[in-house]
Amino acid sequence: MEEIDIKNLDKEKFKIQVLSAPEGLKVIIAGSIEINNAEDLIVNYFEYLHNAILARRLQKIELDITKLLFINSTGISALVKWFSLLPQLPPEQFYKIEIIYNVNVIWQKNSLYVLKKIAENNLHLVEIKL
Numbered sequence: 001m002e003e004i005d006i007k008n009l010d011k012e013k014f015k016i017q018v019l020s021a022p023e024g025l026k027v028i029i030a031g032s033i034e035i036n037n038a039e040d041l042i043v044n045y046f047e048y049l050h051n052a053i054l055a056r057r058l059q060k061i062e063l064d065i066t067k068l069l070f071i072n073s074t075g076i077s078a079l080v081k082w083f084s085l086l087p088q089l090p091p092e093q094f095y096k097i098e099i100i101y102n103v104n105v106i107w108q109k110n111s112l113y114v115l116k117k118i119a120e121n122n123l124h125l126v127e128i129k130l
Helices: 039-055 073-088 106-119
Strands: 014-021 024-033 060-071 096-102 123-128
Touching: 014 039, 014 060, 024 039, 039 073, 060 073, 060 106, 073 106, 096 106, 106 123
Parallel strands: 024 060, 060 096, 096 123
Antiparallel strands: 014 024
């Protein structure tokens, strides 16, 4: 997989990397999102990513969070805002997000099934053990 012309977000404790994938994009979030007062940064990045997906008419996104060890309420809120955009899309802009998560990371196991309810038709969970 190779990087594409969508900007990555690289901060001290976490990184969001966007790569091309056979059917769309692979978005990798790694590290620990635990910074306060960063909601605008993360929300704006996910909005930018969402708009880039729509502009490219992509239909499948792999969201790999297997190496995202911690996420605070700010980060969860940013994901909620992104995922909340999905059910509102017209059929021609519909896209799915396949969330690949690590069952051994407690927050992932406990939170993702609740987050999935925001956009059940758009979100698919893939459990792996690392």
